[in-house]
Amino acid sequence: MRRYEAVVIGASAGGLDALKTLLTHLPNDFSLPIAVVLHLHRNTKGELINVLQKGTRLNVNYAQDKKRIQKGYLYIAPPDYHLLIEDDKTLSLSVDEPVNYSRPSIDVLFESASDAFREHVIGIILTGANRDGSMGLKRIKERGGTAIVENPQSAEYSEMPLAAIAETQSDYILDVDEIARKIYELLGGEKCKTF
Amino acid sequence: MDYYDNEDNENLEIMLLLEAMNAKYGYDFRNYAKASIKRRIRHRMSIAGIKKITEVIERVIYDREFFIELLGDFSISTTEMFRDxxxxxxxxxxxxxxxxxxxxxxxxxxxxxxxxxxxxxxxxxxxxxxxxxxxxxxxxxxxxxxxxxxxxxxxxxxxxxxxxxxxxxxxxxxxxxxxxxxxxxxxxxxxxxxxxxxxxxxxxxxxxxxxxxxxxxxxxxxxxxxxxxxxxxxxxxxxxxxxxxxxxxxxxxxxxxxxxxxxxxxxxxxxxxxxNTRPVSYSQKIDNNPVVTPEFVTKGGELIRAMKSKIEELDCLISGVQGKGGV
CATH class of the missing domain: 3.40.50.150 (Vaccinia Virus protein VP39)
Incomplete structure (x- = not known):
């Protein structure tokens, strides 16, 4: 059984609902840190945090620069900043140019996560109408991490999952609720509770 | 286990590259957050068709133009007027x-x-x-x-x-x-x-x-x-x-x-x-280079004085024009 240290998730159009579904299906004792890039309007304020917080026991917050990532926390990339993970497992923000027309960009988070965690990370691409995340997921896979993509047929927008699947041999292609179960299984939760 | 070795080598190479940039050109990025620096180095490598950071180090040392390009990559950040x-x-x-x-x-x-x-x-x-x-x-x-x-x-x-x-x-x-x-x-x-x-x-x-x-x-x-x-x-x-x-x-x-x-x-x-007026309690060994202040601030002061006299001149002109029934 591989030891995982973190989960990174990228989602775009339709992503908020998908993310909520994913979170509500995670078991109560799930505690790996999760870092999320959700493409947001730059003026998005705090409501998003409250919306996501309702469905999970994890502490949901916008990522803060230089904070060490911790178990039991879910970090959202703040609007208009890239989110990166440093090798010392702290969070970094940047205002570098948009990547794939996006800031935050999923590729930027995933690539840094693959450097920081190598094979100990699970990368997940959810619904979206662009191609961000495909290169980042490829990199996670190349470094021995685990790549999961939302089933394009059930995803609200299929373009992003399809781009990710085209770019790399994903380990699992699943509906959102199944992704939650798969994560639990990967972490060794064979007892598999009812969710 | 290959991943570990490659990874460690890459971090070592980055450290050496930043040392070289500091030693050779006096630009010190050694205490920059590494994840962004890495992205920028990789970006330059893909443009220049370079496979290993070790080659970047060599180019930086022997090729000033290349260094300047890399420096340009390091200084890219985007901003806007009235952002926030x-x-x-x-x-x-x-x-x-x-x-x-x-x-x-x-x-x-x-x-x-x-x-x-x-x-x-x-x-x-x-x-x-x-x-x-x-x-x-x-x-x-x-x-x-x-x-x-x-x-x-x-x-x-x-x-x-x-x-x-x-x-x-x-x-x-x-x-x-x-x-x-x-x-x-x-x-x-x-x-x-x-x-x-x-x-x-x-x-x-x-x-x-x-x-x-x-x-x-x-x-x-x-x-x-x-x-x-x-x-x-x-x-x-x-x-x-x-x-x-x-x-x-x-x-x-x-x-x-x-x-x-x-x-x-x-x-x-x-x-x-x-x-506030509280004295600084934190002390750290900081080797600040010679202070930039005096000359630079004097320059600012001179500019302000020059500006002021220009403004006075303009005022005179304007009141002169107005005195003659001008606009």
């Missing part, structure tokens, strides 16, 4: 009035990049009738960025975005008045530059700037590691007048640093802090 409009509104409504009584106002825009925030401030100072007694010191380590800042040329497309920021920030003029369109670019009104001194200054290695009333350094510290952040906070604390204001980016804070106690909350949401 609520911050600029707060500056205009809450901070400027607090400085109104001063005979002289000194503002340091540290890490000014291509000048967008410098001009944002210059515009607000003008609109609040504070330009004549204010000097803006705009600094960056990159002379390329500084040249662009001095030029003040922006794409029409970005100016449209800036205009919307400006309006949200409580702008009182038609924003286009500050630009002259030339094809697909817009050139900033040169008069906004009269009280701006542009200068090279590297926050990672250069010293204190004297007696500032406002220091603005937004979205620069996120690129530094904790150690360098603290060093820069030390620099700022020494460069600020008591009662002066420190303005950081919306995701930056002084509260996690040892200098937290030296600053009072003004507007936490906008990350504006006021230097």
């Amino acid at each position: 409009p609520s911050f600029f509104q707060a500056l205009r409504k809450s901070i400027f009035p607090a400085l109104q009584h001063l005979p002289f106002i000194k503002i340091w825009v540290a890490g000014c990049s291509t000048g967008e925030e410098v001009y944002s401030i210059a515009i607000m100072l003008k609109e609040e009738n504070l330009s004549d007694k204010t000097m803006i010191y705009a600094t960056d380590y990159s002379d390329k960025s500084l040249s662009a800042a001095k030029e003040g040329v922006f794409s029409i497309k970005s100016v449209k975005q800036y205009a919307s920021n400006y309006n949200d920030a409580g702008g009182i003029q038609s924003f286009s008045n500050y630009f002259t369109a030339k094809g697909d670019v817009a050139v900033i009104d040169k008069s906004l530059r009269h009280n701006v001194v542009f200068s090279i200054h590297n926050l990672a290695s250069d010293g204190v700037f004297g007696e500032m009333n406002i220091i603005l350094c937004r979205n620069v510290l996120i690129y530094f590691n904790r150690e360098l952040q603290n060093k820069v906070f030390d620099l700022f604390t020494k460069s600020l007048e008591e009662g002066g204001f420190l303005c950081l980016g919306s995701k930056e804070t002084i509260r996690l640093s040892p200098f937290s106690g030296n600053y009072d909350e003004v507007l936490n949401d906008e990350k504006i802090y006021k230097r």
Whole structure:
């Protein structure tokens, strides 16, 4: 059984609902840190945090620069900043140019996560109408991490999952609720509770 | 296990590259946050068709042009005029009035990049009738960025975005008045530059700037590691007048640093802090290079005096014209 240290998730159009579904299906004792890039309007304020917080026991917050990532926390990339993970497992923000027309960009988070965690990370691409995340997921896979993509047929927008699947041999292609179960299984939760 | 080895080698190579850049050219990125630096190195490698960072080190040492390109990559960060409009509104409504009584106002825009925030401030100072007694010191380590800042040329497309920021920030003029369109670019009104001194200054290695009333350094510290952040906070604390204001980016804070106690909350949401009278308790071995202040500040003072006499001349002219029944 591989030891995982973190989960990174990228989602775009339709992503908020998908993310909520994913979170509500995670078991109560799930505690790996999760870092999320959700493409947001730059003026998005705090409501998003409250919306996501309702469905999970994890502490949901916008990522803060230089904070060490911790178990039991879910970090959202703040609007208009890239989110990166440093090798010392702290969070970094940047205002570098948009990547794939996006800031935050999923590729930027995933690539840094693959450097920081190598094979100990699970990368997940959810619904979206662009191609961000495909290169980042490829990199996670190349470094021995685990790549999961939302089933394009059930995803609200299929373009992003399809781009990710085209770019790399994903380990699992699943509906959102199944992704939650798969994560639990990967972490060794064979007892598999009812969710 | 190959991954581990490769990974460690890469980190070793990056460390050596940053050492080389510092030793050979005096640009010190050793205490920058690594994840962004890595991205930028990889970006340059893919453009130059380089496979290993070791080759980058060689190119940097023997090929000055290549170094300059890489330096350009390191200094890329994007900014906008009036980015975070609520911050600029707060500056205009809450901070400027607090400085109104001063005979002289000194503002340091540290890490000014291509000048967008410098001009944002210059515009607000003008609109609040504070330009004549204010000097803006705009600094960056990159002379390329500084040249662009001095030029003040922006794409029409970005100016449209800036205009919307400006309006949200409580702008009182038609924003286009500050630009002259030339094809697909817009050139900033040169008069906004009269009280701006542009200068090279590297926050990672250069010293204190004297007696500032406002220091603005937004979205620069996120690129530094904790150690360098603290060093820069030390620099700022020494460069600020008591009662002066420190303005950081919306995701930056002084509260996690040892200098937290030296600053009072003004507007936490906008990350504006006021230097209080408490002595600095934090001490750190900091080898600041010789102070840049005297010469540079004198230069600013001279400019202000020159400006003032120009303004007086103009006043004379205007009243003369008016006396003759002119416009």
